[in-house]
Amino acid sequence: MTLELKNLGRCVRKNWIIRDLNLKVDHGECLAILGPSGCGKSSTLRLIAGLDRPDEGKVFINNVDVTDISPVKRNVGMVFQSYALFPHLSVCSNLSLGLKVRGIGIKEQNIRVSKILSLMQLEHLAKRIPAELSGGQRQRVALARALLREPDVYLLDEPMSNLDAQLREELRPEIRRLILNGESPVLYVTHDQQEAMAMANRVAVIKNGKLEQIATPQELYRNPNSIFVASFIGRPQINILPTIDGVATGIRPEHIKIVNDGIKCRVIHKEWLGTNQLLYLESTLGTLRMTCDAGREIAEEININWDKKDEHSFDKSTGHTLNIN
Amino acid sequence: MKKNNFFVLILLFWSLAPFFWQVYTSFSTTESITNPFSYVQNRWTLDNYIQVLTANPPFWRYLLNSTIVGLSSTGLTLLIATPAAYAISKSSFHVERILRLLLLAVSLFPYVLLFLSLLEIARVLGIGNNLLALSIPYSALSMPLAVLLLSSAFKDLPKDLEEAARIEGLNLWQRLRWILMPLSSPAIASTGIIIFLFSWNEYPIALTWISEVELITLPVAIARIAGSSLYSVPYGAYASATVLGSIPLIFIVLFFQRQIISGLTQGAIKG
Numbered sequence: 001m002t003l004e005l006k007n008l009g010r011c012v013r014k015n016w017i018i019r020d021l022n023l024k025v026d027h028g029e030c031l032a033i034l035g036p037s038g039c040g041k042s043s044t045l046r047l048i049a050g051l052d053r054p055d056e057g058k059v060f061i062n063n064v065d066v067t068d069i070s071p072v073k074r075n076v077g078m079v080f081q082s083y084a085l086f087p088h089l090s091v092c093s094n095l096s097l098g099l100k101v102r103g104i105g106i107k108e109q110n111i112r113v114s115k116i117l118s119l120m121q122l123e124h125l126a127k128r129i130p131a132e133l134s135g136g137q138r139q140r141v142a143l144a145r146a147l148l149r150e151p152d153v154y155l156l157d158e159p160m161s162n163l164d165a166q167l168r169e170e171l172r173p174e175i176r177r178l179i180l181n182g183e184s185p186v187l188y189v190t191h192d193q194q195e196a197m198a199m200a201n202r203v204a205v206i207k208n209g210k211l212e213q214i215a216t217p218q219e220l221y222r223n224p225n226s227i228f229v230a231s232f233i234g235r236p237q238i239n240i241l242p243t244i245d246g247v248a249t250g251i252r253p254e255h256i257k258i259v260n261d262g263i264k265c266r267v268i269h270k271e272w273l274g275t276n277q278l279l280y281l282e283s284t285l286g287t288l289r290m291t292c293d294a295g296r297e298i299a300e301e302i303n304i305n306w307d308k309k310d311e312h313s314f315d316k317s318t319g320h321t322l323n324i325n
Numbered sequence: 326m327k328k329n330n331f332f333v334l335i336l337l338f339w340s341l342a343p344f345f346w347q348v349y350t351s352f353s354t355t356e357s358i359t360n361p362f363s364y365v366q367n368r369w370t371l372d373n374y375i376q377v378l379t380a381n382p383p384f385w386r387y388l389l390n391s392t393i394v395g396l397s398s399t400g401l402t403l404l405i406a407t408p409a410a411y412a413i414s415k416s417s418f419h420v421e422r423i424l425r426l427l428l429l430a431v432s433l434f435p436y437v438l439l440f441l442s443l444l445e446i447a448r449v450l451g452i453g454n455n456l457l458a459l460s461i462p463y464s465a466l467s468m469p470l471a472v473l474l475l476s477s478a479f480k481d482l483p484k485d486l487e488e489a490a491r492i493e494g495l496n497l498w499q500r501l502r503w504i505l506m507p508l509s510s511p512a513i514a515s516t517g518i519i520i521f522l523f524s525w526n527e528y529p530i531a532l533t534w535i536s537e538v539e540l541i542t543l544p545v546a547i548a549r550i551a552g553s554s555l556y557s558v559p560y561g562a563y564a565s566a567t568v569l570g571s572i573p574l575i576f577i578v579l580f581f582q583r584q585i586i587s588g589l590t591q592g593a594i595k596g
Contacts (some may be wrong), residue, residue: 051488071491084489088507097503098493145493 009056025185032200040209077146085130255310256290262305351564373561387546398463410475432469478512
């Protein structure tokens, strides 16, 4: 099963929310769409689900053009940021409604619903209505609803952004186990780079409705093709040094080393992060961030340096990466 | 808190006192009605009720007529107004604004001005003296307000819910039936009550469309009682007819109020 977008574009009031989007999600692959809020990532999902009509381009599911097919007939499973559970129906009816309107018999409905309930460990909540569930439980019901119909494509729209950090970490393996290990392609929209890196096989970074870069998480981290991608991927954020001859240099905080002889810096602030610490340095190159071992004693004045090979060079005017080699 | 209670009491007195006076009158003899503050030997009586209920045709006949008209007008209006309201709530911004303004203008129009032309229509079509036909002008007149109320109720529902339903594979009618109507049931119930009350209380059209005594509705019947004698005003009978006519309404409103409240708490979740 595959999902393919060709030249996809949507225009609202003469404003292109998303344009020239080309991507392909393979059988069993999870592609994360990453970008700041308002960049068009949720709009992309809506186009794939059929909730909005594209003004340009086509959507293919399993190599079939579904651009003109209503969402009612496209077999996609979607998890909304707000979960969008039907508030007047019990967990059980929330799940079985989709089967019922497809004309599946009561017996078959019950078998499939109870199978999914036990898979998600929700059996004891079957009779409750959404208002009586916690955030994490609602999220699991929303996932169960998407899973139940065995859709051709999964669309997850910021599925965990309403949950607290601890719950998110608990749910990640569960989402991986249930959805990402299946056969259907998964599109996972998020603004959290860490979540994207953790969940996806490949990540598409989107900025202002345009695809900025699409690659594996490792590739995005090592070889970002613009300042935007470099700043978006990796925490703490990359340092961008002052521009010389139209070239901006980027160096990641984790690549800066303390040396005996190098750039002189004054430590203005320390943040302890557990296994390491984040130092804010003042130097002739401006304010820099660097990380080092948490146990290390840091003097007030230090000398730093880094390997030339860890540098990223960007064309300041376009923001694109320069190939020096 | 105490101050609030005091105002509530004043408000209750203000709105309920006339009704209680009517109840009091309905149980009083003619003598005590005309001398409310002096001693009367036989102050209390059930005669007024007996008179109204044993008249020909008996009073329950009018109650039945009004119920038939009320239910059919309410049903017909909701049947047409619900899809119309959905369509308006899904229209583009400008279209919706224009339609809403038009509906508002129409619903503010004094309908009494229409009853002569309506009568003419009934005559031409030969649908006078027909209870179900009476629900046609009634639902036409309550339609603008019903559509306005229901369309804002549909608009208030979270968009995600309907979209989730589309993805679940529910077509338009299934979404209306399983998602939109249950979720806006409080609004549908209160709209229904408004329509029912209108048709229950409506006088000029009922008076002109229906001439057979067996078929007249409550307001017309009560007016007939009030004007039944040239020489006296039968206050007692009039009051008991009013009380009898209000009882079904009170029960209907009480019943639906429970629906409305439970509907509100059910819908009280987002995200």
